[in-house]
Amino acid sequence: MEDLAVDTPPADPATETFVAHRNLLFTVAYEMLGSAADAEDVLQETWLRWVKVDLARVSDQRAYLVRITTRQALNRLRTMRRRKEAYVGSWLPEPLLTAPDVADDVELAESMSMALMLVLETLAPTERAVFVLREVFDVSYDEIAAALDKTPAAVRQIAYRARQHVDARRPRQMVPASLTRAALDSLRHAIETGDLQRLLDVLAPDVVLVADGGGIKQAALRPVTGAGKVARMFLGGLGKVDSILTAEPTVVNGNPSLVLRLDGQLDGILAVRVEDARITGLYYVRNPEKLTRVQSATALTLR
Template identity: 80%
Template sequence: MSDRTTGPGTDPAPGTDPAPGTDPATETFVAHRNLLFTVAYEMLGSAADAEDVLQETWLRWVAVDLAQVRDQRAYLVRITTRQSLNRLRTMSRRKEAYVGQWLPEPLLTAPDVADDVELAESVSMALMLVLETLSPTERAVFVLREVFDTGYDEIAAAVDKTPAAVRQIAHRARRHVDARRPRRQVSAEETRAVHESFRRVLETGDPRALLEVLAPDVVMVNDGGGIKQAALRPITGAEKVARFLVGVLGKNKAPITVAPTVVNGGPALVVHLDGELDGILAMRVENALVTGLYYVRNPEKLTRAETETPLTLR
């Protein structure tokens, strides 16, 4: 049995140096904690589950003979991946019983995440929703290869496949994702401008003004988790989306406050009704119009709406 008493719950805050006297295993884990969290979150779409995976990773890590580990970072990523795969299979059963649409848990992120284009895209609501359509193994392979640029041999060891099989899975997953992701890169300036226009018209509750910023084929996905009112299926079309937004936000005649924020590396809106947090609204922008809306109202997924979560690819 290990005599270490430190763990993920007692480590110093992410991004800080370990406390004096911590052992090499703790120092290594703390040094890579943000990376491991990002790997787990991108695979799971849930910060709470990602934290559980980190705890499981820690328990396995402290039992490892470090003298036998050639690449400690790769070894930690391998453990995290395996634990995430186990958790993914459990989550798939939970999602089958989930009320309505399931969206990733939104994370308040620091400006440096938004500045890293590759990282921001990889954790965007739009892409993470696409990743939900992959099988657990496909998702793990895609995340490790396309996001973290992990070698095929390392991925093979993490998912218990041959390198040749991993190459095939990676090709299939990439083709699947590319067919569903936005086809045109949008500048940060264009995105912010559209967000600001959308914010203003959302506060007015004018459905005609909403129609001017929504693409004709816009799709809105709502996640209330059975706790808050939310459409049980995606809403398609500008007129239907506008009516839904006006109806949900205006039904109680409560004062609406819509403030800009940065969620999952991109501009988003935090919505308060009568001073109470109602939800986080992320969106996809193309051709100066909103083409996708992702509204998380489930209170259980809003616990990180006010505290920044460090994410990193390195």
Template identity: 75%
Template sequence: MSGHATDAATETFVAHRNLLFTVAYEMLGSAADAEDVLQETWLRWVEVDLEKVSDQRAYLVRVTTRQALNRLRTASRRRESYVGPWLPEPMLTAPDVAEDVELAESVSMAMMLVLETLAPTERAVFVLREAFGFEYDEIAAAVDKTPAAVRQIAHRARRHVDARRPRRTVSAKETRAALESFRRAFETGDVQGLLDVLAPEAVYMGDGGGIKHAALRPILGADKVARLMAGFTGRAGGAGFTLSLGPTVVNGNPALLVRMDGEIDGVMAVHVEDARIAGIYFVRNPEKLSHVASETSLTLR
């Protein structure tokens, strides 16, 4: 490829990079894997004769989707041997992500966990259709299916997601209020305070990846979750650590950054229903915390 062609390829790739990253991340739930997919896409893109590509954006999304699908199928097998629950990799996001309600919902920890229950092709079709609004023929070219087959897959995936997704979208203000009550109770080990802010059917999931201590299976019920949280605070204090929680915005939604003696220990994302916390997702695996120190730009367009 000539220097001029390389410049043109670079300009186009950079213009669509945030979109491509968001596609890959929503498909994979891993920022690190999404970055690898973008690198693979770039290596293929610079070999393309741009004059033969009528829709460069669609072409790049198609390549990104195929690379993400390949990686997703491998990751699915790898996650079967993961120690404890596997949670998506949290990302500190720019303010514009939180302002885009549709985008914030599509990358929320709760929604990303629902997407984890889809088969790889179902996930790709759902993400491209529901989140990004691609036409069925465009998706068909990306997943190597007929448009008719893609319609069927999209219908099946949508029905599956609708049965499991959060019942309604909660405002950031409501989530921040619940998080503040939770923070005060958590930092002091106040079991009753935790019970007051937790929904009766609250679920806790911790991801330590076998590197940091975390529950090896989901904890169900407000009483068990409250005592687990209070116990975590007690263990930290007993070991001489100073525990602090600070507000942050992860995946477009209010969350808490957990620090031990000033060092980042993990991220807590939550799902709120009726002003109470129904889901807590605590990512402690240090290999998943590289994207919480600086903002990541995401976009659906």
């Protein structure tokens, strides 16, 4: 007797399309929000709206999904602004462990860097949405206008202002990843050995340290400026706790970073901004609620 063929139910077109573009939608939401947890919530809200859409009436499903995601992320961004006002100490983006392909994509790695994402925090919500969609994802002015319910002319003006604002505050130049790794290697050695001179040698005189403990872990409530003060904080603070401090190279947000551990337990993620072979910015995330995405890589894409 012949085996009866088992019919496989047809795939749901809405689900197929959403899954195909999920990494892109997450990247858009994360770039706008700086929070993986909030980006995931935005994707859930996007999905709930997407399944109600009549696909036969949608000519460009990818663009339509980006439009829904943008609107939901913009709503969430406005809510987050109120949360950040009550945040204890400095706020840093949630670090993401990323795969090698993210680091290989120079544009994506630059847009995901802690330094640039902190600059994006200074934009108004609509300016950030326009900047991210236009400058990072190369979305047309017409598509952005449709997503934000504005005219293309208005979007062009917003994009111009946002670009000027970001260009005035972003790192002057992107340095090769090899140069960042070299600076991090010197930093790692100095932290682990307590070598003050080596630490001072790798830090720019006007280096700024921003630490995020979220009121859960001890961290400087305000940015610390100056190589001497930053060095004392590392060697006189973390460097003298009654534990063994280790620093391991990793790749966070597409950029070389360090994962710091105390007695083998995760303490935080340290990202840097390097200019002229010296570290000008240190971004230390200690808030445990922001360290849930550094154990396994997050898939990200610009396309």
